Amino acid sequence: MLEVHLIIRGALAEAVHRGLVSRNVALAAHAPRLRSIPKVEPETWNTQQLQAFLAAAAGHRLFPALWVLAATGMRRSELLGLRWKDIDLDAGAIKLNRGLVSVGYELHESRGKTANARRRIELDPTTIDVLTSWKLWQHAERTALGSPVPDRVFTDCSGDAVYPDKLTQTFDRIVRRVDVPVIRLHDLRHTHATLLIDAGVPVKVVSERLGHATATFTIETYQHVLPSMQTHAVDVVATLMTPVEANRLKNRKKPT
Numbered sequence: 001m002l003e004v005h006l007i008i009r010g011a012l013a014e015a016v017h018r019g020l021v022s023r024n025v026a027l028a029a030h031a032p033r034l035r036s037i038p039k040v041e042p043e044t045w046n047t048q049q050l051q052a053f054l055a056a057a058a059g060h061r062l063f064p065a066l067w068v069l070a071a072t073g074m075r076r077s078e079l080l081g082l083r084w085k086d087i088d089l090d091a092g093a094i095k096l097n098r099g100l101v102s103v104g105y106e107l108h109e110s111r112g113k114t115a116n117a118r119r120r121i122e123l124d125p126t127t128i129d130v131l132t133s134w135k136l137w138q139h140a141e142r143t144a145l146g147s148p149v150p151d152r153v154f155t156d157c158s159g160d161a162v163y164p165d166k167l168t169q170t171f172d173r174i175v176r177r178v179d180v181p182v183i184r185l186h187d188l189r190h191t192h193a194t195l196l197i198d199a200g201v202p203v204k205v206v207s208e209r210l211g212h213a214t215a216t217f218t219i220e221t222y223q224h225v226l227p228s229m230q231t232h233a234v235d236v237v238a239t240l241m242t243p244v245e246a247n248r249l250k251n252r253k254k255p256t
Helices: 002-018 047-057 063-072 076-080 125-144 164-176 187-198 203-210 215-221 226-241 244-251
Strands: 093-095 099-103 106-110 120-122
Touching: 047 063, 047 164, 047 187, 063 076, 063 125, 063 164, 063 187, 076 099, 076 164, 099 164, 187 203, 203 215
Parallel strands: none
Antiparallel strands: 093 120, 099 106
């Protein structure tokens, strides 16, 4: 209803400006309150489901891209915008400072939405191996074809950038072949965050990896994961509230 009110108010304001009416009566009406959009928990996989998907994706040309997406929590645009100069395989880190988007099926490079989107993501040893192997394969492929080795990390058979929709379609096809819940490609990002938080990684660290503006936004987005961490908090409270002597007697070994 708020949207309707704004449209009518804007139309009447234009009518006043043109002299068609003498006053904007919509200004005297109380604007409807904006209804909050109910929060929907992101769809995610557990560890076993993620591993099953990656096993099914192994051997596909875009497997390295899907692996890196799951291992870093990057956005699709950030992944496809990567260039080899952005990756330090020796240091095991990726420096994100651009994205690749499709507008009218034309590819354009873009900068991150916020300063936090331009960030450094550290890599685990397996992901470094995946990227190293892919780099060697890409180099051998282009050399065998007598073509220049591209500076872009993920390319198609022609050495050109991968279109975002192609990556999404590949992901969807593989998911349908695996006995896992059907999720979106973007939900790999949610899966990455959820598994880290559930494993006890500090929310601030997860927020930095995802490039969120604030850790508060990360908490609000993944608050459905946080309650499972209260069990440890309860144990800590119990220890703090129990007298020292009672703890000593409780932990004393019984005589044999």
